[in-house]
Amino acid sequence: MSTGELTMHASRTARWARPLAALVIAAALLATPYYFAPFRVFQLTMVLLYAVVLAGLNLLVGYGGQISLGHGAFFAVGAYTAAVMLDRFTIGHLATLPVAAAGCFLLGLGxxxxxxxxxxxxxxxxxxxxxxFLPPLLKRFEHVTGGSMGLTVPKxxxxxxxxxxxxxxxxxxTLTVAAVTLLVVRNLLRSRVGRALLAIRENESAAEVMGVRLSFHKALAFAWSAMFAxxxxxxxxxxIGFVSPDSFSINLSITLLAGLVVxxxxxxxxxxxxxxFVMYVPNLAQDIxxxxxxxxxxxxxIVVMYLAPTGLAGLAARARQGVRRCVEHLRDTRRRPEPASPVEQTGPPQPEPQPLTAPPTIGKG
Structure with a gap:
């Protein structure tokens, strides 16, 4: 196979690899609830749920460069907004989603x-x-939040x-909401807002010189992040169908940040x-x-961060780069011409040089 054909084949494979992988993952996600027990389906649902809040936290911490240890509180505000609406009013569950999102967006903006x-x-x-201070505050308004007993709502x-x-x-x-959330975050990062957040994270002074409004984009990053929470x-x-103040302690905020870093x-x-990691590792620790x-x-x-300082995603990226380098090395090896044989290098055998002899001496007489 010629070098041009190899290059065309590699580009064609790279062009179709990502859509094919996305199609396989989508098919696996859609088929998952039909092949697992209800408890396993519940665990996967919680993984998707945590992915939504971590996507917002990643927007603030990973791309905005700002540290937040209070996202468990925004998570609690969204949960209690939906629970109070379902408990006090006769409305559908879908109506609580935009209200919780808008309320947390405004709270994050402030x-x-x-x-x-x-x-x-x-x-x-x-x-x-x-x-x-949010969990004790929720306990104080017992007539609205149910106090320490919490609220039980229908699923x-x-x-x-x-x-x-x-x-x-x-x-x-949950899968639908998670897919929409990840798509919104992806498009947001590719927009002017995402580029401004990256500039602020790298160097605030340089970003301000380039015309980035620091106050606006910092507040907007908090608002978007709180909305997803x-x-x-x-x-x-x-x-879950139940909320209580003890479900949203400070441990939740710390666990969310640790899960994002990991x-x-x-x-x-x-x-x-x-x-x-947030869903399965605590259960594994409880079993151990x-x-x-x-x-x-x-x-x-500690073990995960020692083995993968840039997180599990960075570890996967390094493994993918290693595989790519191996493939490129094999491709270069195929392109490299084979070394010439000893006969080709030296040419046909030459006759051995004859030793020089002195000319015959002609005697006198």
């Missing part, structure tokens, strides 16, 4: 004001304070024409990998050591 003057650890401390039931069970219906609802909280109410900051697949699951969970985080 909360983004401290981000205009704070950064780094100081900003993290402010967001941490928000996550600390969305599948339409009869679908023929789906409750867990399957919840899975497909509120959407995930609304899904949490649908899936999954991979500023990565498209980081939220998905981090969501799987029921007496001290927190210790096992912390050790697992």
């Amino acid at each position: 909360f983004g004001v401290p981000a205009l003057r704070l950064r780094g650890l100081y900003l993290a401390l402010v967001t941490l304070a928000f996550a600390v 969305p039931q599948p339409p009869s024409w679908t023929g789906l069970a409750e867990d399957q219906w919840l899975y497909f609802l 509120g959407v995930a909280g609304c899904l949490y109410t649908w899936v 999954g991979g900051l500023a990565s498209v697949y980081g939220p998905l990998l981090g969501a799987a 050591s029921p007496a001290a699951p927190g210790v096992v969970f912390g050790l697992l985080i």
Whole structure:
């Protein structure tokens, strides 16, 4: 095969590899609830749910360069918004989703004001304070939030024409919202807003010189991130059917941030990998050591970060680059001409040179 044919074949393969992989993943996600037990379907639904909140957190931390330890609070606001609406009013579940998203967007926009003057650890401390005082605040308004007892609300039931069970219906609802969320985040990062956030993360002074409005984009990053956390909280109410202040402690915010770092900051697949880590690793730690699951969970985080400093997504990217380099090396080896044989290098055998002899001497006389 010639070099041109190899190049055309490689470009054709690269062009079709990504759409084919996306098609296979989509088919696997759609077929999943039909081949797993209800509990496994519930776990996968929670993974998709956490992927939504981590996608918003990645927008703020991974691409915006701002640290937040209070996203569990935005998650709780979205969950309680949906729960109170379902408990107090006779409305459908789908009507709670835009209300939770809009409410958390406005809350994040207002909360983004401290981000205009704070950064780094100081900003993290402010967001941490928000996550600390929200659960006691929810307990104070018992007539609305149910206090320490929480609220129990009905789960969305599948339409009869679908023929789906409750867990399957919840899975497909969460999958749809997660797919839309990831698509919105992807398009947002490719827009002017995403480029401005990257510029702010790299160098605020240089970004301001280039005409980027720091205050506007910082507040907007908080608003978008809080909105996705509120959407995930609304899904949490649908899936669990129960909310209480103890479900949204400070541990939730820390676990979400740890899951994002483990999954991979500023990565498209980081939220998905981090969501799987948040869902399955605590259960694994509980199985290993029921007496001290927190210790096992912390050790697992240390091990993962030691083996993959850039997160699981970075580890997968390095593996993919290694495979690509191997393929390119094999391709170059095929293109390289074979070494010439010894006969071709030296040519036909030459006759051995004859030794020089002195001319015959002619005697006198």
